[in-house]
Amino acid sequence: MSNKENTLIHDACDECGNKTDGLMTCHFVDGETTKLCPDCIIDSGFCLGCGEYCSGISSFDFSDIPGYCDNCRDEIKSNFDEDENNKESYCGYNENT
Numbered sequence: 001m002s003n004k005e006n007t008l009i010h011d012a013c014d015e016c017g018n019k020t021d022g023l024m025t026c027h028f029v030d031g032e033t034t035k036l037c038p039d040c041i042i043d044s045g046f047c048l049g050c051g052e053y054c055s056g057i058s059s060f061d062f063s064d065i066p067g068y069c070d071n072c073r074d075e076i077k078s079n080f081d082e083d084e085n086n087k088e089s090y091c092g093y094n095e096n097t
Contacts, residue, residue: 026052049069
C-alpha cells in the first residue's frame with residue numbers, strides 16, 4: 001500500500017488549490033484522476049491508502065478504520081496482526097512464559 005508512486009510534490013490540490021507535499025493522485029470509477037491533499041481526500045470520498053473513489057460503498061462509509069477501502073483496511077489489519085503476533089521480536093517479551 002505504498003503511496004510513493006501516487007505522491008506528487010509541490011503541485012496544487014485540484015480541490016482547494018493549496019500547494020503542499022503529499023498530494024495523492026486519486027482515481028474515479030470512470031478512469032479520470034484528480035490530485036488531492038490529505039484534507040480533501042478525506043472530504044471527497046477517496047481511500048487514503050490507494051486513492052480509489054469509494055464514497056457510497058457502505059463498507060467504506062461505515063468502516064471501523066475510517067477513510068480506507070476494504071482492501072487497504074484488510075492490509076492494515078493484517079499488518080497489525082502480524083505485529084501483535086511477533087511483538088516479542090520487537091521488545092524481547094514473550095507473553096507465553
